[in-house]
Amino acid sequence: MEPDQQRPPSVLQKSVVVFSKNYLPVSRVNIRRAVTLLVAGQAEPLGFIEGAIWQVRSPSFVLQVPEHIRLTVSNPERLWKVPPVNRREVLRRDGHACQYCGSTRKLTLDHVIPKSKGGPHTWDNVVTACEPCNLKKGNQLLHEVGLVLKSKPKAPTHPAVAFAEQFWKEHPSVS
The missing domain is CATH 1.10.30.50 (DNA Binding (I), subunit A)
Structure with missing residues (x-):
């Protein structure tokens, strides 16, 4: 392969958005983690959201991995505490x-x-x-x-809430 030619990006470098069982965006994981969740039956593809679908091949089967998956296990949200002020x-x-x-x-x-x-x-x-x-x-x-604050101080939000807010800003057509 000549140096000026570029290889197409590997499927394994892609990422997948994970939704909770309640259809709330929770996080973004690499495609390897998404394959693990799908094969273990802990997640299912979300077909009603438009997005890319990648094929991951193994010697025994081909797995279709969509850009969005939903957790199927009832995973109670991990307890999250507001970090201490430091x-x-x-x-x-x-x-x-x-x-x-x-x-x-x-x-x-x-x-x-x-x-x-x-x-x-x-x-x-x-x-x-x-x-x-x-x-x-x-x-x-x-x-x-005579000083004024540039922004009102507040405690950090739960990481899942912050991710969901960012997701909906980036994907208004999905909602």
Whole structure:
């Protein structure tokens, strides 16, 4: 094969959207995991949603793997707990940017309502702030200093909910 010719992408590099038993999009898995779920009888193809269908061949049979599958086992949702408030998670939630000015340098954590004034150490009271904004705010409330939050702080959402929201944004015609 000449270097300038490209091979068609391997079927094994494709991914499949997995729906729960209630038809809610749960995750995206690689085609190998999808084949395992289909062969084990833990999932079924969703034929009413338009999408690609790939053939996976073995010496003994050919399996049609659609772009969307539905779990058939009653798998109770794994218990998910909101992660604890910590620097890494708050920085991730806030996109590694100061929630007052947008800076991405010298980041710290700030309590919107200072702890000394009764502010709790919770997801809706802790934000990412750069050192200059944190020093400017000090031990005061936002309106006392004239600072405004770029976005309202909130706890992270369940990963399945976040995936479902993203899926419906990307596939409005499916719904």
